[in-house]
Amino acid sequence: MAVFESDPVLSESDPVLKVVDLAKDYPITRGILFRKQIGTVSAVDGISFELPRAQTLAIVGESGCGKSTVGRLLVGLERPTRGSVFVDGVDLATLSPKALLAKRRDIQIVLQDPYTSLDPRSTVRKIIGEPFDIHPSALPKGKTKKAMVGELMDRVGLNPEFANRYPHQFSGGQRQRIGIARALALRPKIIIADEPVSALDVSIQAQVMNLLMDLRDDFGLSYVFVSHDLSVVRQIADRVLVMYLGRLAEIGSEPQIFEHSTHPYTQALLSAVPVPDPQHQRERESITLGGDLPSPAAPPSACRFHTRCWKAQEICSIETPLPRQLLGEGHLVACHFAEERSMIGTAAGGGDQAQRREP
Amino acid sequence: MSRAVRKTAGAEGWTGPLLSVEDLNVQFKTRDGLVRAVNGVSFELNAGETIAILGESGSGKSVTAQAVMGILDMPPASIPKGSIRLKGRELVGLSEKDYREIRGTQIAMIFQDALSSLNPVISVGEQIAEMYRLHDGLSRSDAKTAAIDVMQRVRIPAAAQRFGDYPHQFSGGMRQRIMIAMMISQRPQLLIADEPTTALDVTVQAQVMELLAELQRDSDMGLILITHDLGVVADVAQRITVMYAGRTMEQGTVDEIYDQPANPYTIGLLESIPKLAETVERLPAIRGLPPNLLQVPPGCPFHPRCPLAQDVCRRDPRPPLETVSEGHVSSCWFAKEVHARGGLRV
Amino acid sequence: MSEFFSGRRETEALTDGEPVTDQLLDQVGEDAERDSQALADQVRRQEAEAAASEQLPVSGARPRSLLGDAWYELRHRPIFWVSSVVIVAVLAIAIFPNAFADVDETSSLTGGCNFDNYLQPPSSQFWFGTDQLGCDVYSLTIFGARPSLAVGLIASLLTVALGSAIGVIAGFYGGWIDAVLSRIVDIFFGLPLLLGGIVVLTAISFPSIWGVVFVLVVLGWVSAARLVRSTTIEAKGQDYVMAARALGASNSRIMWRHVLPNAIGPSIVVAVIGLGVYIGAEATFSYLGLGLQDPDFSWGTMISSAQEVFFQAPWTLLFPAGFLTLTILAFILMGDAVSEALDPKRQK
Incomplete structure (x- = not known):
């Protein structure tokens, strides 16, 4: 791809993205003209991680665990309550609004729902070309927007002849390719997916996964x-961050x-x-966990998982477990009773020799 | 638990299958022509058994379920051919009034989206109690007792206190339990679950599936699981029907289908799902897209995407269901060869 | 892994890359007329999808520009065609009245009206009869169309423009801006159109049709504002707006490019229905003697003056009233058709 010669920065070993103690509280307010705050929802609470270049960090967890909020904080859709985001070693909080806008080009997002994430009244050309309208300097010299859109479509496996069509004329998988092309347009270093x-659908899922992995390899992209x-x-991750109710579990x-895995929650997720x-x-x-995810507006005290955890002792509701290294380098777990346990068989056919059920 | 005597509409002492669907065809009349959503689907279900109908969007799996449930809008839908028999009683062509008597009391259905299936302005307890008042003629207070009882059976914590709560006050998993409570309140002989856990988190998914399996064991009811998720099926179903573009592609026991599939589509599906237990360089994806139901390709509907496709696959007639082993059939000209390869794990 | 479906990068990308229509068309071999045919095919397919409750892989190929969208839907509605015929005819009359009648016959000043012809019933000479001044009712009706329509058109355009602007600002920015604007809307919403109009028109005098237009706009913008505010809030929450924001798009860009086109649909319906309503309202004010003043006249003033002689000469009332009713009906039916055409539920 002639368009996308990657920036010559890959030799650097520093992480492309570094997040330190990221937190986001949403106020719960009442009243229309005069708002009164009556509480907070702590959606993200003290998340830290590093993302090495050309690697993928996955954030996993159940609905309401704050994983999507982290993504939104990273692309600037939300303002963090606390914590810092470093891109290429630069703290975003220290940048002027103009410099920030320029820096934001490096982080783009691909959203979940291919049906709602594309403006139904825009053609594909307009959708994929919009990044260049907003950041005209991103357009390589001597290239027209139209040509760039064509190349992007080609790159994600869409026929450029269909640039004049509207999103609803494409299937879900094709729409997701459009969304990926839009995110690629500004040649970002990081894509939040x-x-x-x-x-x-299952059969389309694999196609899109393969595309994402190809793009990562070809352009040296880093994914969250x-x-x-x-x-x-x-299949896709190099590193994995497990979140529970806004906090890091493992x-x-x-x-x-x-x-x-050493955290009981990770083990429960894997077994489910x-x-x-x-x-x-x-x-x-x-391991079948009892109960539901507690409301983030009223999270359990100390370790937020203690209400559903079969290992929970008194200390879990009194003292918050801090992330600590238990086994290998870079493997942190936030649990008082963390313990390694193999949750998945080594090969698909092998089964698992572990005991049948948790007492 | 007080409970009115139920009149049984099915034949007494029936020994055949609980449900038998034979050569079911469902089509939708549209401005554009006929959409053949279901094409000659057959399966049987015994009491106490769980079968799964597996397919991607557009495969006709939900339409099949709606046909059995008798909730298709006719027109535009029609059933030009085929039969659906519940304990020997033909349901195709039944009057709406007769069907209404069967629905709820003998066949019940739960849906993916419990929130939109529940009335938002009536408390969940009332909604469950209404089933008892309507079908069993219980008094208001008896119905309430019965409702709390069934809420406890589906393990809603503090059922009595939560009787007056509204659907939005419950989490997704709890709402699905409430739906299940409503549906089993009438002790149906057949329960159809259309993607019951798709909208739920994995840890909650497991709870709900476990609940369904347990309720089924206790009551000897037949369960049809409609799903796209090969993982969910593996655990609970005894037999599976794989559908594609309104057709049955393959049918057999769970172990047969997963260990020794005899249809390239099934193999493609099984291979394209990412595996928890292993990592691969590239996911083996099925190329192309599922067909539009208005213009299903001639011959085998899967041929444009199939790596094995030969000329014979591209022309009509489509391959018949060929028996590859006891109770295991596949619609593929090369079913025997595919089956003989030993499927995935060799 | 078996040899099945081993990673094949090129093929899968290519196959998935073509919209389904074209694959299908290629199979059928209709390369000629491809574009128009594709469009028609897809369009019909859309209904099929709605019917088959499981979603098909690709939805229809209707254009998604606002007008293209509406136009596609409208073409298939008989009501649209019936009301269009009436509206086009009335518009033609309003724009080129001279083509239909002679101006002199409407004016007593130029001698067109003749007291000798006092209250003549319809005849071959006076198709709609004459009024108490001896003027030709047919000519008056023809020439009365323009002010009636002008009031409706101008008032509904201004109403929707003002209402949409305020609605979009309130909905988009939210917070205290929304709170303040919404209270203002509530206040205006409480004012009854007719009573408010009577008060204003009695207190202040305006030239020609402008008094009525002023009243209708001042009292009518609120419904458009409310509507657009809620559709704006809905559009603002869509994922594609979030996507634009993530790209760094400015507020004004998001508002103009993404929110407005997706929020404006319903207010077009309000405008079309408003046209009919405002034509009626003008007639009402004029009937009450508060609308157009001599020498201007409209269907409303004609109905007003006809009331004195209605029992003697019903034609003086029936013809302008008939035109008025037909026109209002046409616009309201048109509004219905447009509203169905723009119904978001049909655009899945």
């Missing part, structure tokens, strides 16, 4: 991949999380993933 394949689907995450490399293999499914260890 917020559940990019969750709304797609927000997802609830652990099977998908396993973070580690893909093998660390999937094969050596339905596996398309009846024999394995019957034999494998299963």
